[in-house]
Amino acid sequence: MSARLLTGLPVAKKLRADTARNIKELAGTGVVPKLAVVLATDNESTAWYVRSIVRQAAEAAVHCDVVDLGADAGQWQLQEALEALALDHTVHGIILQTPLPAGVDAAVLAALIPVHKDIDGANPESLGRLAAGLPAYAATTAQAAVEVLEHYQVPLAGEHVTVIGRSMVVGKPLAQLLLARDATVTTCHSRTRDLASHTKASSVVVVAAGRAGLLTGADLNEDSVVVDVGTNVDEAGRLIGDVHADSVLPVAKALSPVPGGVGTVTTSLLMLRTSQAALESLVASAQPA
Amino acid sequence: MSARLLTGLPVAKKLRADTARNIKELAGTGVVPKLAVVLATDNESTAWYVRSIVRQAAEAAVHCDVVDLGADAGQWQLQEALEALALDHTVHGIILQTPLPAGVDAAVLAALIPVHKDIDGANPESLGRLAAGLPAYAATTAQAAVEVLEHYQVPLAGEHVTVIGRSMVVGKPLAQLLLARDATVTTCHSRTRDLASHTKASSVVVVAAGRAGLLTGADLNEDSVVVDVGTNVDEAGRLIGDVHADSVLPVAKALSPVPGGVGTVTTSLLMLRTSQAALESLVASAQPA
Structure with missing residues (x-):
């Protein structure tokens, strides 16, 4: 058995189509x-x-x-x-x-x-607004991970999701996006003891720790859906993720790989958000102050 | 065996002493x-x-x-x-x-x-700043829960802590405070399946769900430290928490009760923060713009 690959390209294509629709809507508005x-x-x-x-x-x-x-x-x-x-x-x-x-x-x-204008979700205020359910852009990579999960219709509501990493660019905003989708969320990190006890008990694992080979097949179960958000470079100069693919692929149900997964989605998401922000600026300027 | 009670009064007294020290420092400054x-x-x-x-x-x-x-x-x-x-x-x-x-x-x-000036931590920006590690006041009740845990020297670093509740006034800021203390944090809520699987596997459980009797002894283990942040009113008009005390007390290692726990700490914390904000305004006005 081998994990299904949740590749980013079909997701990016959908986002590009959404962007094109926005651009069309903007035509003639100046x-x-x-x-x-x-x-x-x-x-x-x-x-x-x-x-x-x-x-x-x-x-x-x-x-x-x-x-x-x-x-x-x-x-x-x-x-x-x-x-x-x-x-x-x-x-x-x-x-x-x-x-x-x-x-x-x-x-x-x-x-x-x-x-x-914070389409990359870099301002801490954006994260606070996200947590509060107010309009805001989540950090792009965090949102891209959710776009991949949703594109492949991976259930999140009521599911236990483990996020490995607590950075402002992935782990923290991702936890907020998942909570908003009614997932039960565990945030693990470098000080977590017995990582496998959390990942084995989860239906979805998103790893964004920045440590090559951190997540292995022994940490998962046969229903695990894994999203790799790691970006590391191996000795040969190649981009590799945080997932030990050789051991994970035979065990997990699905894997969004590196390269070819979440990273493929982020740039398209930035374009979609810019076109959205442009549309919203139009709406805002049409409203009385 | 019976759980140790982690009462709020000693914590409040310490915070009041800290406030008095700040007030003293402000004397003569105008x-x-x-x-x-x-x-x-x-x-x-x-x-x-x-x-x-x-x-x-x-x-x-x-x-x-x-x-x-x-x-x-x-x-x-x-x-x-x-x-x-x-x-x-x-x-x-x-x-x-x-x-x-x-x-x-x-x-x-x-x-x-x-x-x-957001000494109650109500502004979503405060939560975002908290997550980013920038100076900000966490929502008061969330901070009060942590003050209780720290006063009684309950270990948090590397521990698995389950937070029940995802509100902006307790659950979400509390998760940030716990992550900053190197805890592995699971956030549960009304859509969580098999709550006990999370709470039983944790060394600390903080419950802020607003549902009387939600957490029972069957959800815990003998090493569980429980902080009750619930505020419900029973038929007789009495304040009760989210913990089913009768079943929890014989099982858990420690319980911060309602009433007499976290709630006792919040007002003292507000005073301490006001005195801190006053001191900081002094420092800010002494600095070149």
């Missing part, structure tokens, strides 16, 4: 959805990721400005750039790309992104 | 800690609670203004009152007392309380 990516690193894998955003924006007919401040940018430069983008009403979505230069306070910067 | 309670209900138990806040504020030498807008107050009246208090630099802490009149948008109102 509003062109625009995304701004603030960058302050010469990290090569970040450059690669930003290029893929630019490429997909072009395909989606979303304008994309890359505001590259260079790897030497300081707090004030970043702050000024974000404040200008916050005020610029032609910009609908803002991404503050990590990593940021050493010594910069990322949380202070993220808090400068207005919630309605 | 800053008097001031708390504002915004009220818009004629609910009798709320009136009782607000009177206990006023009484404890007087004892703590914290100024307390009750802004009673009446049970007919509308959104705009509440909004105006909160905006004025947000701007008033003599006010250090703001409590928006529930219940609010029907038709009022509580989340919009809570978001008007500046994070540094």
Whole structure:
């Protein structure tokens, strides 16, 4: 027996179709959805990721400005750039790309992104609003994991879901998204004792710990649905996840793999959200103040 | 065998001593800690609670203004009152007392309380900041539960803690406080299947579901530490928790009871936070802008 693969491509395609529908709706309104990516690193894998955003924006007919401040940018430069983008009403979505230069306070910067433009879910206020059930964008990777689960109709309501990882970019927002879908959620992390006791008892396991090979077949049962959100690089320079695929595939019921899973969905989700934010800006400007 | 009772009074006394120390530190600075309670209900138990806040504020030498807008107050009246208090630099802490009149948008109102004055942790932004590890006040009852656990030196790091309830006033902020203390956290709720499978496997169970008698001895093991955060009223009009005390007391290792547990701590915590916010306002005003 081998796990069914929950690949990201069909999910991304659906999101792209949703984006195209939004863009069509915007035609003739004079509003062109625009995304701004603030960058302050010469990290090569970040450059690669930003290029893929630019490429997909072009395909989606979303304008994309890359505001590259260079790897030497300081707090004030970043702050000024974000404040200008916050005020610029032609910009609908803002991404503050990590990593940021050493010594910069990322949380202070993220808090400068207005919630309605925070399409990457970086502002802590977005997470608080998400928890409160108010309109807000969840951190993109967390949402992408849920999009994959929902696309493949994996039941969540009433199910026990274990999330491995408690970061602001995956674990914490994901727990809120799952609770909102009536899952019982266990959050595990590096200090968790007996990880397997939690994962074995769950019907869904999402692993976002950043540790290659962390989750093995011995941690699962034959009904386990596993979503791998890890992004690690092996000795050969290849992208690998947190799942030990060789042992997990024969045991689990389904696996969203790395590469080809959640990561494939995130860029499409950013475009969809930018087009949504553009539509909402239209609605907001049509309403009396 | 009978569970040890983790009562709130010793915890409240410690918090009051901490408050007194802050008040002493403020003496001669010209800053008097001031708390504002915004009220818009004629609910009798709320009136009782607000009177206990006023009484404890007087004892703590914290100024307390009750802004009673009446049970007919509308959104705009509440909004105006909160905006004025947000701007008033003599006010250090703001409590928006529930219940609010029907038709009022509580989340919009809570978001008007500046994070540094949000001593009751009502603003969703406070929860987001808490999750991000930024300075913020957790919802008071959630923090009170943790204060009780820490006072009695109940281990949390690496322990499995089950939280029953996913509200913004207890369950959700509590999960963040516990994760920050390195606990593995499971959040259960009304849609959870087989609650006992989670509670029996935990070393600490905090129940905040608002259902009298929900947690029984059969849901626990002999090492269970239970914190009851439920506030229900029985047929005789007495305050009772979510724990079925008769069956839990012979089984569990320890129980923080209702009444006499967490509820005893909350008002003291509000005073401590108001005095802290007053001290921090002093530090903030001494710094260059």
